[in-house]
Amino acid sequence: MELEKTMSLENTFDQRLKELSSIGSDPTGGMTRLLYTDSWKQAQEYVKKQMESMGMTTQFDKVGNLFGRVEGTELPNETIMSGSHIDTVVNGGTLDGQFGVVAALTASQLLLEKYGKPRRSLEVISMAEEEGSRFPTVFWGSKNFVGIADNDEIKDIEDAEGYKFVDEMHRQGFDTNEKQIKRDDIKAFVEGHIEQGSILETEHEQIGIVNSIAGQRRYNITLKGEANHAGTTPLNYRHDAVYGMSKMISKALDRAHEIGDPLVLTFGKVVPKPNTVNVVPGEVLFTMDCRHTDKNFLSKFTKEVEDMMRQIAKEMGLGIDIDLWMDEAPVPMDDHIVKIIEKKAKEGKYNYRIMHSGAGHDSQIIAPNFPTAMIFVPSIKGISHNPAESTKLKDLVEGVKLLADTLYELAYK
Structure with a gap:
């Protein structure tokens, strides 16, 4: 017809x-x-x-x-x-x-x-x-x-x-x-x-x-370091939560770009504390949204990212909490x-x-x-x-x- x-x-x-x-x-x-x-x-x-x-x-x-x-x-x-x-x-x-x-x-x-x-x-x-x-x-x-x-x-x-x-x-x-x-x-x-x-x-x-x-996996990730004075705290002495987050995001996105379509990875929300111009951020919450058409690959990739984040947190002396709140196949x-x-x-x-x-x-x-x-x-x-x-x-x-x-x-x- x-x-x-x-x-x-x-x-x-x-x-x-x-x-x-x-x-x-x-x-x-x-x-x-x-x-x-x-x-x-x-x-x-x-x-x-x-x-x-x-x-x-x-x-x-x-x-x-x-x-x-x-x-x-x-x-x-x-x-x-x-x-x-x-x-x-x-x-x-x-x-x-x-x-x-x-x-x-x-x-x-x-x-x-x-x-x-x-x-x-x-x-x-x-x-x-x-x-x-x-x-x-x-x-x-x-x-x-x-x-x-x-x-x-x-x-x-x-x-x-x-x-x-x-x-x-x-x-x-x-x-x-x-x-x-x-x-x-x-x-x-x-x-x-x-x-x-x-x-x-x-x-x-x-x-x-x-x-x-x-499929979609969505996370709330919280890093905890130590808030301190931005002028008097040397870089080597800091436990900067935002610095740790930036390392994690950069490494995860670089890896996602290596893999390519149909994998997509998004870090869409960032909430630093105390969110003040002259204070080293002692805590940050950020989100991660990861999507792929293959369930096993999605699980494997996000596990790789989670392990990487925990390793970076350990190396930087940061506490980390990873909350997987959506897991849709x-x-x-x-x-x-x-x-x-x-x-x-x-x-x-x-x-x-x-x-x-x-x-x-x-x-x-x-x-x-x-x-x-x-x-x-x-x-x-x-x-x-x-x-x-x-x-x-x-x-x-x-x-x-x-x-x-x-x-x-x-x-x-």
Whole structure:
């Protein structure tokens, strides 16, 4: 099947994206649409109306995930699903998450108008939350969808203004009295998303077919030395925590550069104490974020870095505490669906590459439970989580077209 790049497809997609982007627009630019706020609920209600206008039956689950469904004519108990999350980061862009929702709506509408009802059931999901921007929890939508959410986790948490998670959930008409039951009808989930990186743009490619999501290890590392006078303490007498940190970071990054892609290593936060211009820093907390697509390599590399840090701390007379607070294994995408997407990309002469995702997505929660794959479109300058987040309309539409081609193969054949 070939789906033509018509103005109606482009206009329908563009209009939906603009209308949805107006809900939660931030006065300072970009969008702020956080879980269980009024703008979040308004956005979900907008998506619900769009689903119903396409003839889909709609329903919310108990936590606010929204589903729009068309029953299959021959295999109604086999469901092909697409979508993403509806929430944003604070002062974020208009595409992260939202593109996947609008793309799924538009691709489904195109198929229903052109081919009628599918053989298998076709379903669009607008997930409640992925970002963790309001409350200290992430993937609340997808974790509930696959039945692994922990209700105890959200029982007592609140946002920065003191609003309790449970109270805000109840205010919008949702609840978590019982654990969500995992569905057994999902045969494929395909998520469209912006890349949030610069590879596709740099390589002049319009489509990324994701075959895995990188694993992540995140650390808080604390070095303790001795604070002292900056003018009267000779260098050889010091136990300078920041000097020790700088040695560790430099050595770790040099090693990471030697290894290269797909390994990435980031030291993104530094908190020295006492953080004063004329005092030798006696303590410093810094973070480390390490990602790779191979679980064994990720473990081996981070162990190497940990050992190196402890050795440097010992040599410099520093105390060290290494706290590994996130350890997410890499998540492979379903090989069968990846091959279907690549087949449709070749048939449609899309300009594409097979790639991994360095960022986390709802798909990493869904993939261990249901066959899953992702389609990326380029991000201009790789910018995301920022009002400047943008993708050329023609590239967004190419992503919608390939998603429609893929859903046709999965739901209609």
